[in-house]
Amino acid sequence: MSADGQGRNHWFDDEAGPVVRPYAMTRGRTTSAAQHRLDLIAVVVTEPHAGDPEADASLSPEHVDIVGLCREAPQSVAELAAELDLPVGVVRVLVGDLVDEDLVHVNRPVPPAELPDENILRDVISGLRAL
DSSP: OOTTSSSOOOSSOTTTOOOOOHHHHTTTOSOOTTGGGOOTTOEEEEOTTOOOGGGOTTSOHHHHHHHHHHHHSOEEHHHHHHHHTOOHHHHHHHHHHHHHTTSEEEEOOOOGGGSOOHHHHHHHHHHHHHO
């Protein structure tokens, strides 16, 4: 009889379900070529020409899920991680793979240093009102 007292040998907690290590989903990789551009608020969009990702045998189910979610509506990296219940690091690697395969592209937010100064915008509005 096993430790659970029922004659079964569980390698996982019944409530948690089976455990798949994150490195198994990324084939042991912790980075991808496109990962340096993928912060939490980077928005992932499915390419219009992307066909059916399920037809590509080289893509994992997680890759297919990402393409499907981003086809419905653009998703941030953080939203994808939450929706798929995956660590952000795993999602970054998977999205990097999809960028390399030209199935998705990433829109990065404008860095705060490149945004116009609030005082300049106020001056423009004041000038427009004066006209």
